Structure formats: C-alpha cells, structure tokens
Amino acid sequence: xxxxxxxxxxxxxxxxxxxxxxxxxxxxxxxxxxxxxxxxxxxxxxxxxxxxxxxxxxxxxxxxxxxxxxxxxxxxxxxxxxxxxxxxxxxxxxxxxxxxxxxxxxxxxxxxxxxxxxxxxxxxxxxxxxxxxxxxxxxxxxxxxxxxxxxxxxxxxxxxxxxxxxxxxxxxxxxxxxxxxxxxxxxxxxxxxxxxxxxxxxxxxxxxxxxxxxxxxxxxxxxxxxxxxxxxxxxxxxxxxxxxxxxxxxxxxxxxxxxxxxxxxxxx
Amino acid sequence: xxxxxxxxxxxxxxxxxxxxxxxxxxxxxxxxxxxxxxxxxxxxxxxxxxxxxxxxxxxxxxxxxxxxxxxxxxxxxxxxxxxxxxxxxxxxxxxxxxxxxxxxxxxxxxxxxxxxxxxxxxxxxxxxxxxxxxxxxxxxxxxxxxxxxxxxxxxxxxxxxxxxxx
Numbered sequence: 465x466x467x468x469x470x471x472x473x474x475x476x477x478x479x480x481x482x483x484x485x486x487x488x489x490x491x492x493x494x495x496x497x498x499x500x501x502x503x504x505x506x507x508x509x510x511x512x513x514x515x516x517x518x519x520x521x522x523x524x525x526x527x528x529x530x531x532x533x534x535x536x537x538x539x540x541x542x543x544x545x546x547x548x549x550x551x552x553x554x555x556x557x558x559x560x561x562x563x564x565x566x567x568x569x570x571x572x573x574x575x576x577x578x579x580x581x582x583x584x585x586x587x588x589x590x591x592x593x594x595x596x597x598x599x600x601x602x603x604x605x606x607x608x609x610x611x612x613x614x615x616x617x618x619x620x621x622x623x624x625x626x627x628x629x630x631x632x633x634x635x636x637x638x639x640x641x642x643x644x645x646x647x648x649x650x651x652x653x654x655x656x657x658x659x660x661x662x663x664x665x666x667x668x669x670x671x672x673x674x675x676x677x678x679x680x681x682x683x684x685x686x687x688x689x690x691x692x693x694x695x696x697x698x699x700x701x702x703x704x705x706x707x708x709x710x711x712x713x714x715x716x717x718x719x720x721x722x723x724x725x726x727x728x729x730x731x732x
Numbered sequence: 733x734x735x736x737x738x739x740x741x742x743x744x745x746x747x748x749x750x751x752x753x754x755x756x757x758x759x760x761x762x763x764x765x766x767x768x769x770x771x772x773x774x775x776x777x778x779x780x781x782x783x784x785x786x787x788x789x790x791x792x793x794x795x796x797x798x799x800x801x802x803x804x805x806x807x808x809x810x811x812x813x814x815x816x817x818x819x820x821x822x823x824x825x826x827x828x829x830x831x832x833x834x835x836x837x838x839x840x841x842x843x844x845x846x847x848x849x850x851x852x853x854x855x856x857x858x859x860x861x862x863x864x865x866x867x868x869x870x871x872x873x874x875x876x877x878x879x880x881x882x883x884x885x886x887x888x889x890x891x892x893x894x895x896x897x898x
Contacts (some may be wrong), residue, residue: 595750
C-alpha cells in the first residue's frame with residue numbers, strides 16, 4: 465500500500481515536470497481544446513451569475529436602501545472630482561473613436577472587427593486573463609488585439625472553436641511598446657498583477673506628468689492609430705538611472721469588462 | 733473512485749470558479765474551489781485517490797489559467813500528500829480545524845507560486861500580492877466548512893472512499 469502511493473507520487477511529479485517543459489505551442493494547443501470543451505458551460509454559468517446578481521440586488525433593495533443612499537452620496541462626491549479629470553480624457557477618446565470608425569469604413573474587408581463578450585476569469589488570480597465568447601469559428605487568431613471601445617484590453621493568447629483566452633494588459637507576461645501622447649516619448653509597458661502597468665525605458669529627463677495619456681505604439685498600419693492604454697498615475701522619484709519608470713492606470717475598467725472589440729488582422 | 737465522474741466534477745468546479753463565482757467575489761477576490769476539493773481529498777479520501785484527484789484538480793486549474801502547465805498540478809499533489817500524512821493527528825471534522833487548514837494551505841500555496849512568478853517577471857509588488865494571497869486564503873477558509881460539507885454529501889456520487897473502507 466505504501467509503495468503504491470509513493471510510486472504514484474513519483475510518477476505524477478515527473479508527469480507534472482514533463483508538462484511544465486512542454487513547448488508553448490503544445491500548451492496552446494491543449495488550451496485550445498479545453499476552451500472549446502468548457503466554453504458552452506462557461507457562457508451559461510456566466511450569464512446565470514448575472515441573473516443571480518440582479519436577483520440579489522432586487523431582494524436586498526428594501527433593507528439596503530439607507531446604506532445604498534449613503535454609498536451613493538459618497539460616490540457622487542468622488543465622481544464630481546473625477547469628472548474634471550475625465551473631460552480631457554473624453555475628448556481624446558472621442559477623437560480615437562472617430563479614427564476607429566473612419567478606419568473601419570476605409571478598410572472593412574482588410575481588418576474586420578467583431579464584438580465579443582467576456583464569459584470567464586482566470587482562476588489563478590495572479591495571471592490576468594479573460595475568456596471571450598468568440599473563437600476560430602469567427603476568425604479569431606492568437607495575437608489579435610482586444611479593445612473596450614478605444615482602450616486596449618489585451619491580446620488573444622489561445623483560441624478554441626467558440627471561445628478564446630485573452631491576456632489582459634495587467635498580466636505580468638504582457639509587454640507592449642507605448643508612447644506618451646503629449647511628449648511622444650516611447651517606453652515599454654509591462655503588466656503587473658496589482659492592476660497597474662509599469663512604463664519603462666522612458667528617457668530620464670522626459671517631461672512626464674500625472675494624468676498624461678499613454679497610447680499604444682508600434683502596432684502597424686493594420687491597426688487604428690492612437691489606441692489608448694491608460695494614463696500616468698504615479699511618478700516615482702527618479703533614481704539617477706539611465707531610464708525612467710512611471711506607473712500607468714489602464715483606461716479600460718478591467719474589472720467590469722462586458723462588450724469587447726476584437727480586431728482580426730496581422731500581428732505586430 | 734469513479735474517475736470519469738470525478739474528472740467531470742473537477743472541470744465543473746473549475747468552470748464555476750472561472751465564471752459563476754464572480755457573484756460572490758469581493759474586489760476581485762474569489763475562493764479557490766479547486767484547491768478546496770484537493771484539500772478535501774487529502775483530508776478524507778484514500779491516499780492514492782487523494783494523490784490522483786488533487787493532481788487532476790491542479791491540472792484543470794493549469795489548463796484554465798495562463799502560463800506553464802503542470803505547476804498547480806504539482807503543488808496540489810504535494811499539498812494533498814502532506815495533508816494525507818498529517819490528517820490522523822487532526823480533528824478534521826471541526827469547522828475551525830478545516831478553516832485553519834484551508835487558510836494556511838491556500839496562503840502557503842499562493843506564496844510558493846508567487847515567488848517564482850515575481851522573480852521571473854521581476855515584479856516589485858510582491859508584498860501587495862502577498863496581501864491578496866492572504867485575502868484569498870481568508871475567503872477560501874470562510875467557505876471551507878460549507879464546501880467540505882457539500883463534497884461530503886457528494887461522496888457516494890463521486891465514489892470517494894476513506895482510508896479504512898477499501
């Protein structure tokens with residue numbers, strides 16, 4: 465009896481190590497099948513959860529009304545402060561939406577855009593990903609960019625038949641070049657599991673301010689120009705190094721993703 | 733154990749954790765159902781069944797998340813084996829014991845996972861992530877008695893046998 469479980473322990477440990485060492489393509493292939501298998505049930509449960517949440521809010525309404533009023537008053541006060549800052553961001557977003565629409569009208573066959581919905585989260589919580597309800601049946605391929613309006617949400621990593629896994633910009637493995645809209649300085653965006661992004665390799669003397677808009681760079685002609693990644697939120701004190709790092713808050717609300725746009729096209 | 737039923741059950745738990753649990757998530761923090769099931773097997777199942785079942789639960793989590801496959805499978809396996817070795821010394825029927833065990837296991841497992849992740853991706857926010865790990869552990873521990881009771885009700889369906897009943 466003792467030998468049986470020791471043997472099983474050794475076998476499964478070796479199997480785990482072998483799986484860990486598999487090439488990325490094999491791993492993606494396996495995930496493709498898992499996505500295809502689980503996506504129908506995942507979609508049903510996700511929308512079921514929305515229904516349960518709505519029912520819960522309705523049931524608790526009489527008891528939570530006073531609490532809700534207090535919460536709403538606090539929220540109004542915060543939002544009024546936020547409104548002033550968002551007006552500049554809104555003007556920029558409107559400009560990009562117009563560009564996106566013009567781009568879509570100019571090349572509807574060249575780079576199709578499809579609408580997708582988020583139907584699942586990453587169970588690990590350290591890796592930031594979402595499952596969306598479109599896959600290879602709709603023409604999605606690994607590397608396709610995913611947007612929430614004009615804001616970049618992430619990039620497709622694994623594609624099943626009817627669902628795909630999207631690596632969010634806050635995932636530790638996400639890397640992309642970006643530029644500051646105001647000064648045009650370029651840097652590398654890296655995701656952080658804390659929900660913020662780190663923009664690295666900015667020139668040490670770059671004129672960065674809080675609230676500066678960060679746009680995606682180096683995407684290529686097949687993508688609309690000026691896609692928003694976020695805005696600068698923290699400016700750590702420069703330490704005399706060659707390059708500067710700043711913290712960026714994503715423009716998209718990654719906790720409340722619903723309708724997304726997937727740009728089908730070439731990879732950058 | 734009824735392995736085909738167990739496999740479907742594990743996949744179902746994974747999908748529920750992925751999608752339905754957002755109803756009860758607090759600031760993005762959700763309990764870890766797959767780990768709870770692996771720990772349940774470690775506490776109450778036959779040692780061989782706990783080993784294989786927890787490995788499958790970890791593998792399911794590996795497939796549903798990003799990154800390399802095999803990491804959670806190995807970690808779940810080792811935790812289940814550890815629990816199966818010490819369970820005789822515990823009063824495992826008591827909810828407080830279950831909650832403390834789950835809290836420590838989830839915290840320790842996530843900490844172990846975070847260390848290489850932080851090194852590999854050069855994350856400077858390790859303390860913040862550790863606080864998140866503690867929140868996940870606390871939330872999972874709160875739900876542990878309910879989940880363990882539910883798993884116990886499904887023992888006959890899943891074919892989970894205790895160590896003494898062969």
